[in-house]
Amino acid sequence: MRFDEFYGQSAVVRRLRAQLQDGAIVHAFLFAGPRGCGKKTLAQLCAQAWLCTGPDKPCGVCGPCLRVQAGSHPDYIRVTTSRTEIGVDDARELIEKLAMRPYEGARRSVLITSPINKNAQNALLKTLEEPPEGTAFFITADQTAQLLPTVLSRMQIVHLGPLEPQLCQQALLARGVAPDRAPLLTALSGGVLGRALELEHDEAYFALRETAFALLEPLAPALLADRLAQVKGYNRQQAAQLLDCICEALADLMRIKTGGEPLALDRIQWLQNASAAFDERALCALQDGALEAQARLGRYSSVQSAMEAFLFILVKETKGWQS
Numbered sequence: 001m002r003f004d005e006f007y008g009q010s011a012v013v014r015r016l017r018a019q020l021q022d023g024a025i026v027h028a029f030l031f032a033g034p035r036g037c038g039k040k041t042l043a044q045l046c047a048q049a050w051l052c053t054g055p056d057k058p059c060g061v062c063g064p065c066l067r068v069q070a071g072s073h074p075d076y077i078r079v080t081t082s083r084t085e086i087g088v089d090d091a092r093e094l095i096e097k098l099a100m101r102p103y104e105g106a107r108r109s110v111l112i113t114s115p116i117n118k119n120a121q122n123a124l125l126k127t128l129e130e131p132p133e134g135t136a137f138f139i140t141a142d143q144t145a146q147l148l149p150t151v152l153s154r155m156q157i158v159h160l161g162p163l164e165p166q167l168c169q170q171a172l173l174a175r176g177v178a179p180d181r182a183p184l185l186t187a188l189s190g191g192v193l194g195r196a197l198e199l200e201h202d203e204a205y206f207a208l209r210e211t212a213f214a215l216l217e218p219l220a221p222a223l224l225a226d227r228l229a230q231v232k233g234y235n236r237q238q239a240a241q242l243l244d245c246i247c248e249a250l251a252d253l254m255r256i257k258t259g260g261e262p263l264a265l266d267r268i269q270w271l272q273n274a275s276a277a278f279d280e281r282a283l284c285a286l287q288d289g290a291l292e293a294q295a296r297l298g299r300y301s302s303v304q305s306a307m308e309a310f311l312f313i314l315v316k317e318t319k320g321w322q323s
């Protein structure tokens with residue numbers, strides 16, 4: 001991949017490109033942004049550009065680029081762990097490795113895309129402040145708050161946000177997404193390209209979303225048992241996702257009420273019918289109920305008791321709606 005093929009964040013990418021082209025760079029970068037925003041891809045591109053010997057870095061065709069792409073460059077160091085976070089042992093192993101000279105040329109890239117625990121961050125502090133000559137760090141995090149202020153102060157922070165809707169749609173089309181799906185995936189993902197691509201194949205998500213819309217339809221008390229039977233077989237994760245989908249639908253209803261654009265572009269008619277049936281107070285009560293059910297799941301109540309509490313509010317608030 002080349003910088004030209006990276007969608008969006010053009011000001012950020014232009015600046016990084018110039019820095020890496022000149023070779024006069026800061027020696028530690030943090031790429032921060034929501035999951036799916038492309039921070040790992042950009043960190044990899046920069047780590048490769050740092051080693052590239054071609055004219056337009058990363059060129060993709062010079063010796064170092066080919067070895068990075070084949071996973072065989074000895075000075076392209078990816079720090080990984082078998083646990084969920086990089087620990088102090090992994091950090092010490094890296095520091096030992098960096099005490100030796102680079103194998104090829106004068107440069108070395110260190111890429112870290114797993115979370116780093118506090119002890120490991122403290123262990124890396126001195127190395128980040130004064131890395132061995134020619135060594136540059138490329139680290140990613142969902143939020144800058146995951147890193148200690150002392151670590152952050154030693155890095156150049158690169159913030160990545162969502163893409164403009166039009167750009168996100170273009171990127172989806174370029175990746176083979178059907179033209180009629182691109183606007184919906186863009187809206188549902190909030191312009192986070194990786195999330196949009198993940199959603200495209202997430203049939204379980206779309207099934208839960210259908211259930212969420214169905215649940216919000218008029219619910220007679222006699223049907224409560226049926227609906228409860230339907231959702232009580234869900235595991236904790238499914239129940240949490242269902243409640244997320246319910247919250248998304250409620251937020252769309254509130255957007256319609258306040259003259260905004262809903263995200264569920266495929267359910268505009270449904271949302272318009274439903275928005276006439278719920279007043280703002282009912283929407284707030286349902287939103288509170290869904291959040292409370294999420295909190296119950298978080299406190300390890302049973303899925304059934306968490307969903308029951310929500311369905312009782314639902315019966316009360318939807319009884320007036322004639323579809």
Ligand SMILES: [Zn+2]
Nearest residue numbers: 052059062065
């Ligand atoms: Zn190259």
